[in-house]
Amino acid sequence: MPTTLKRAKRIFTINDDEKLPDPNPSLSAEEVQDLLSINNPELATAKLIGPEINDKGELIYDFQTTVGEKG
DSSP: OOOOOOOOOEEEEETTTEEEOOSOTTSOHHHHHHHHTTTOGGGGGOEEEEEEEOTTSOEEEEEEOOOOOOO
């Protein structure tokens, strides 16, 4: 019987809170960050954490943003 590989579902979050869609499962996590930063500029400088695997076998990536002050 041939083995079939199934790609794990990816979930992207901002600061472990807001969920974002996976625009294209064939993109790397870094490419997803670049693509999503078009509509979410705070992601351009966010730190990418993960993946962690949840109890459903999904890959969780978190973009951790930092809020800074000028000066």
